[in-house]
Amino acid sequence: MPGNTQSDHHIEAIALQGRLAWQKITGYNLRNYAELAIQRYKRIFGNTMKARALPQQKTEAWFSASALNRMTNLGMPVSVKI
Template sequence: MHWQKTRQYGKRNYSELAIQRYKRILGNTMQSREISRQKNEGLIGAGILNKMTSLGMPDSFRRS
């Protein structure tokens, strides 16, 4: 649809999907109270999600 292209709806949808996945797996709130620890908690959570995603992806190779 035209409005989706002009508003870049797909890019926003991908980011919302990533946040939804993070919240579903790791919880709705941060456990830490300090900002520096919340940053570390977010980085660790993103690393966990990336690892889970990589484990679920098939191995691809080029056929000749």
């Protein structure tokens, strides 16, 4: 049935409430942040793990995520309300 798909519901919600309200309702912003973080991770560390066994892969993922978080925090501006 036309007009009954998930995409149509999103388009209708955007038309009625506006794009920013739709983003808050659907959690689009959080999904976008998560996708951006994964994109950064893959660009810096690659698509595959170097370790072969699961315990070493867990350690590798932990160190990679820690390094990515540290790089992100170093690049964030320190703002002060005036």
